[in-house]
Amino acid sequence: IAAWITDGQLPPITPSSTVFCPGDGTVAPCPCGNNGATGSGCANSVFPTGGTLASTGTPRVSTDAVVLTATNLSGTTCVFFQGDAQQPPVIVDDGLGCVSGTIVRIGTKFLSGSTGTFPEAGDPLLSVRGAIPTVGGTRYYQCFYRNASLAFCPPSTSNRTNGVRIVWAP
Numbered sequence: 001i002a003a004w005i006t007d008g009q010l011p012p013i014t015p016s017s018t019v020f021c022p023g024d025g026t027v028a029p030c031p032c033g034n035n036g037a038t039g040s041g042c043a044n045s046v047f048p049t050g051g052t053l054a055s056t057g058t059p060r061v062s063t064d065a066v067v068l069t070a071t072n073l074s075g076t077t078c079v080f081f082q083g084d085a086q087q088p089p090v091i092v093d094d095g096l097g098c099v100s101g102t103i104v105r106i107g108t109k110f111l112s113g114s115t116g117t118f119p120e121a122g123d124p125l126l127s128v129r130g131a132i133p134t135v136g137g138t139r140y141y142q143c144f145y146r147n148a149s150l151a152f153c154p155p156s157t158s159n160r161t162n163g164v165r166i167v168w169a170p
Helices: none
Strands: 017-020 052-056 067-071 077-083 085-092 095-100 104-110 116-118 137-146 158-160 163-168
Touching: 017 052, 052 137, 052 163, 067 077, 067 137, 077 095, 077 116, 095 137, 095 158, 104 116
Parallel strands: none
Antiparallel strands: 017 163, 052 067, 067 116, 077 104, 077 137, 085 095, 137 158, 137 163
8 A cells, every 4th residue: 555745745656665686586586596575685604684774854955854874784893885777687796687778886885783874964955966866756666785705606706685766756
């Protein structure tokens, strides 16, 4: 059931954040049979549930409050990235890649525990970093991270979270 968001100023928009590209085996199998939990990315050497990307905040360019959070990651850093198109899942190291088109590297973040976040204090807003037009638009996000255990899904040493599709309103 769709909920509606309205501020009385602009026409209502439907919830604008949707998970896509799960590494749970429902759309495509993970490369080593390392399917993650429902809606998450493929399993990694530390978390059998896989890395999970989620967004919070209302995706409105004029009042951007969106935060991307990636959890259950291995390694010490992660890279958030954005594309303006999605593609069917393709194997990329230990995970699946589904973001395509014009790719923007949003930012590299140190993990706190097993979690990375963008933006953090001092970072530009997500809509600014991703150059979202003032009229809005649809963008696709994933997060890349190291999974350097040579015993896990050799010979690869990286993985990706699920994807998040955001429809930005003006």
